[in-house]
Amino acid sequence: MKYRDEYRDPEAARRLADAIARTVTRPWTLMEVCGGQTHAIVRFGLDELLPKTVSLVHGPGCPVCVTPIEYVDKAIEIALSPGVIFCSFGDMLRVPGTSGDLLSAKSRGADIRIVYSPLDALAVGRAEPLREVVFFAVGFETTAPANAMAAYRAKRDGVGNFSMLVSHVLVPPAMRSILEAPDNRIQGFLAAGHVCTVMGYQEYEPIARKHRVPIVVTGFEPVDILEGVYLCVRQLETGGAEVENQYSRSVRRDGNRPAQQLMREVFRVIPRRWRGIGDIAESGLGLGEAYREFDAESRFGPVRAGSAEAGECISGLVLRGERKPLECPAFGVRCTPEHPLGVTMVSSEGACAAYYRYRGAGAGAGAGG
Amino acid sequence: MTDSDAFALSCPVPAGDGEIVQLAHGGGGRAMARLIDRIIRPAFADRELERRHDGAALDIAGPVAFTTDSYVVQPLIFPGGDIGSLAVNGTVNDLAMCGARPLYLSVGFILEEGLPIDLLRRVVGSMRAAATVAGVRLVTGDTKVVDRGKADGMFVSTAGIGRIVTATPVEPASVVPGDVVILSGDIGRHGIAVMAAREGFGFETSIESDCAPLADSVLALIEAGIMPHCLRDLTRGGLASAAVEIAETAGCAIALDEASILVCEEVTAACELLGLDPLHVANEGRFVAFVAPEDAEPAVAILRRHPVTAAAAIVGEVRSGPQGQVSCRGPFGVARAIDMLSGEQLPRIC
Numbered sequence: 001m002k003y004r005d006e007y008r009d010p011e012a013a014r015r016l017a018d019a020i021a022r023t024v025t026r027p028w029t030l031m032e033v034c035g036g037q038t039h040a041i042v043r044f045g046l047d048e049l050l051p052k053t054v055s056l057v058h059g060p061g062c063p064v065c066v067t068p069i070e071y072v073d074k075a076i077e078i079a080l081s082p083g084v085i086f087c088s089f090g091d092m093l094r095v096p097g098t099s100g101d102l103l104s105a106k107s108r109g110a111d112i113r114i115v116y117s118p119l120d121a122l123a124v125g126r127a128e129p130l131r132e133v134v135f136f137a138v139g140f141e142t143t144a145p146a147n148a149m150a151a152y153r154a155k156r157d158g159v160g161n162f163s164m165l166v167s168h169v170l171v172p173p174a175m176r177s178i179l180e181a182p183d184n185r186i187q188g189f190l191a192a193g194h195v196c197t198v199m200g201y202q203e204y205e206p207i208a209r210k211h212r213v214p215i216v217v218t219g220f221e222p223v224d225i226l227e228g229v230y231l232c233v234r235q236l237e238t239g240g241a242e243v244e245n246q247y248s249r250s251v252r253r254d255g256n257r258p259a260q261q262l263m264r265e266v267f268r269v270i271p272r273r274w275r276g277i278g279d280i281a282e283s284g285l286g287l288g289e290a291y292r293e294f295d296a297e298s299r300f301g302p303v304r305a306g307s308a309e310a311g312e313c314i315s316g317l318v319l320r321g322e323r324k325p326l327e328c329p330a331f332g333v334r335c336t337p338e339h340p341l342g343v344t345m346v347s348s349e350g351a352c353a354a355y356y357r358y359r360g361a362g363a364g365a366g367a368g369g
Numbered sequence: 370m371t372d373s374d375a376f377a378l379s380c381p382v383p384a385g386d387g388e389i390v391q392l393a394h395g396g397g398g399r400a401m402a403r404l405i406d407r408i409i410r411p412a413f414a415d416r417e418l419e420r421r422h423d424g425a426a427l428d429i430a431g432p433v434a435f436t437t438d439s440y441v442v443q444p445l446i447f448p449g450g451d452i453g454s455l456a457v458n459g460t461v462n463d464l465a466m467c468g469a470r471p472l473y474l475s476v477g478f479i480l481e482e483g484l485p486i487d488l489l490r491r492v493v494g495s496m497r498a499a500a501t502v503a504g505v506r507l508v509t510g511d512t513k514v515v516d517r518g519k520a521d522g523m524f525v526s527t528a529g530i531g532r533i534v535t536a537t538p539v540e541p542a543s544v545v546p547g548d549v550v551i552l553s554g555d556i557g558r559h560g561i562a563v564m565a566a567r568e569g570f571g572f573e574t575s576i577e578s579d580c581a582p583l584a585d586s587v588l589a590l591i592e593a594g595i596m597p598h599c600l601r602d603l604t605r606g607g608l609a610s611a612a613v614e615i616a617e618t619a620g621c622a623i624a625l626d627e628a629s630i631l632v633c634e635e636v637t638a639a640c641e642l643l644g645l646d647p648l649h650v651a652n653e654g655r656f657v658a659f660v661a662p663e664d665a666e667p668a669v670a671i672l673r674r675h676p677v678t679a680a681a682a683i684v685g686e687v688r689s690g691p692q693g694q695v696s697c698r699g700p701f702g703v704a705r706a707i708d709m710l711s712g713e714q715l716p717r718i719c
Contacts, residue, residue, distance in 0.1 A: 001637050010700050045703025348644055360706030
């Protein structure tokens with residue numbers, strides 16, 4: 001398959017792994033920001049191809065994982081309201097709220113539909129004019145333009161029964177928050193290629209300068225990731241702290257301008273609480289004033305903060321890169337995808353789910369394996 | 370498909386019943402008798418059905434395999450098949466996986482009020498066609514009609530009986546370390562075809578379901594003197610679920626090699642787009658065979674002579690442990706753990 005096979009070529013991977021081994025002279029800790037990269041690393045065993053001194057730490061880039069629990073609770077409440085059709089990406093359905101998830105709300109009678117695009121949700125809105133149709137708009141900058149487009153078209157075409165429960169997050173503030181933590185150990189980043197496809201990478205340049213860290217915009221295939229690691233450790237070994245673009249087949253420095261313009265038209269930057277991480281200033285997107293009528297919170301009441309997480313779950317530490325999934329005593333024992341304690345075990349981009357899926361339930365510390 | 374079309378032309382809609390299934394069609398009265406007499410019974414044209422009795426009287430010597438399955442696929446018609454061909458092939462394949470020659474099937478229809486009679490006729494026609502190809506007789510059946518909104522068009526349930534033709538049990542418990550794993554063809558076609566056909570799915574493909582009867586290929590192995598230790602058709606949950614179930618039951622480990630598992634380009638692309646692992650995607654015309662090492666190459670050669678198993682290949686081996694674990698060696702030589710699908714499974718694919 002074109003654009004895939006050449007980036008899974010074992011020979012190219014080996015060459016890069018050798019180049020990394022030749023370059024590295026001391027230990028380095030890198031964070032791959034995106035959950036899609038985490039899955040590729042664990043699935044293909046890329047960490048096992050690296051020298052022991054290069055440590056990959058998994059970042060917060062799983063949109064489902066960082067969606068605050070109170071938004072999941074609100075989604076369930078809206079979905080169970082009479083006459084509502086609640087549309088969501090499939091990933092969100094198993095995310096645990098305070099009590100239960102959207103899937104259990106569905107079995108209790110809520111009309112919940114899995115969509116692959118926010119525009120599909122808008123189409124449901126057009127097809128069902130007598131019902132309130134609500135779309136759960138979550139994600140990073142990657143999904144923001146499509147979600148913005150749904151709101152834009154709803155307004156343009158007067159689809160008055162359509163609204164969105166918005167919990168969008170932004171990557172750069174989260175990276176700054178990680179770097180500013182007192183016990184930070186991240187020395188370089190593999191930035192998320194698809195986020196940068198939309199946003200470009202200019203906004204990472206001040207971060208690299210201020211915190212003296214190399215940031216390599218990286219793709220998602222094994223060869224991409226190994227090349228990203230190589231570029232990152234090469235900078236680290238030579239004292240570099242630049243933004244480099246490994247994913248040049250998709251990413252330009254200024255990104256996708258029309259997409260950014262649409263985001264600016266529809267959304268505004270707001271403070272956001274990240275599940276497992278906490279409040280981060282200017283780290284989220286909410287609907288702008290002109291789109292307020294399409295905000296589900298203005299129709300169904302505001303999301304209320306303050307819901308509690310399961311006590312034993314360390315997903316916050318995992319999302320901040322402070323712990324790895326296999327260091328959790330509950331992994332594979334009391335926490336599995338069927339019975340998750342935390343959201344990192346649920347999402348297809350969650351780090352715990354990646355380890356469970358590709359390393360097995362018995363790989364955890366709790367299983368003694 | 371050709372067979373069912375030909376059949377459709379010879380079987381007109383019962384006069385006076387209208388174009389859709391009505392509750393009276395399941396009421397046990399004249400309307401039901403007409404529906405069965407005009408649509409269902411002639412399609413299968415079996416002397417047991419012609420006896421119009423409460424059940425079939427069969428004469429089977431020796432050990433038999435007996436299996437049952439229900440079909441709730443949406444949409445009812447998908448590229449490469451429909452709920453009728455699926456219901457026949459699914460049960461035929463379950464019998465074949467028991468090392469049995471499929472002989473007789475029963476069918477239960479649960480029809481939803483409002484179902485177009487044309488659709489029922491098509492489904493019955495493709496059941497007849499599939500049964501003919503598989504060499505099984507459909508000897509008894511039942512029809513019920515439920516209120517509109519209670520059955521998504523129709524549900525079909527089939528049960529089947531086959532004569533066991535192997536000397537030793539063909540089952541997971543017979544799998545031993547050293548056995549070679551043979552996969553009968555490329556994987557993932559049925560799941561992707563059905564997903565792509567489902568309403569609201571955003572892309573088009575030309576992928577057709579692999580829905581097909583597997584008994585001929587299996588019987589060819591057995592007739593050649595190859596006794597598979599275990600056979601398993603890959604349905605929901607795909608190759609991954611089949612391998613994990615067998616590894617757990619047999620108390621062995623199964624090591625698969627990703628490079629030898631065939632996935633066609635379109636299925637690969639669809640899986641990439643949707644974030645699916647082809648190992649988890651459903652099939653309806655593929656199976657794995659566990660055979661002794663010395664039987665592996667001859668078994669592959671025999672399977673390759675049959676169209677539905679023309680791409681058979683060795684994809685792995687059974688090891689003594691760790692018990693119940695399945696792994697898959699990737700392109701960089703690192704093995705990943707394979708588990709059954711967790712969490713969201715796409716609904717109603719068979």
